Amino acid sequence: MVLGIVAVMAFVLVYPTLHTYLRQQSDVRELRAQVAAARERNEDLLAESARWDDPAYIAAQARERLSYVMPGETPYRVVDPEIIADAPETTDEPATDAEAAAPLVPWYTAVWDSVTVAGTVGTADPSDEAGATVPDSRPSTAPSVAPSAGG
Incomplete structure (x- = not known):
């Protein structure tokens, strides 16, 4: 009976600490995943920014988004x-x-x-x-x- 009481006391003393430790480990894993996603997003944005430094990319975007044409070209509009x-x-x-x-x-x-x-x-x-x-x-x-x- 004394051994059972000691085991219960040990469980009562260790459980809150163990529970906090496991919860913090879970939080750390989630934060690491968020940091990895943020780094990946940052790399994507840096690559997008580098693309805008290319004059050919800018011309392609102007053609696609704004329907611009180069001098001497004939623009056509496709009707649905x-x-x-x-x-x-x-x-x-x-x-x-x-x-x-x-x-x-x-x-x-x-x-x-x-x-x-x-x-x-x-x-x-x-x-x-x-x-x-x-x-x-x-x-x-x-x-x-x-x-x-x-x-």
């Missing part, structure tokens, strides 16, 4: 075949929000068109009782496309 169909289809269904919001021209062309049209849009006709505006008689520069049946 799902947006512009070969033959216009007519349906009686109204266009969905996604179809109506799909830009058919580059955004900068749409902005420029809105700037040029802003001062020339018809004004309200005083003789019109409903106060409707006079439609613009100029042709639109945006291509017209019927909504696709595929969705």
Whole structure:
């Protein structure tokens, strides 16, 4: 019985210390893994930074991200075949929000068109009782496309 009491006392005295030691070892492993991940991320960022020192990489990024072309080259824009169909289809269904919001021209062309049209849009006709505006008689520069049946 005395031996059992001594064993219990030893367990009570050693367990908190052992538990703390094991928890700290686990924390150290996690911190080492975080340090290794941070070093790997740092190496990746340094490699990315070194790539930006190369003029060819900068030119490639300008071509890809900003659609820049070199002097003398002819730029082409590939149009998504799902947006512009070969033959216009007519349906009686109204266009969905996604179809109506799909830009058919580059955004900068749409902005420029809105700037040029802003001062020339018809004004309200005083003789019109409903106060409707006079439609613009100029042709639109945006291509017209019927909504696709595929969705």
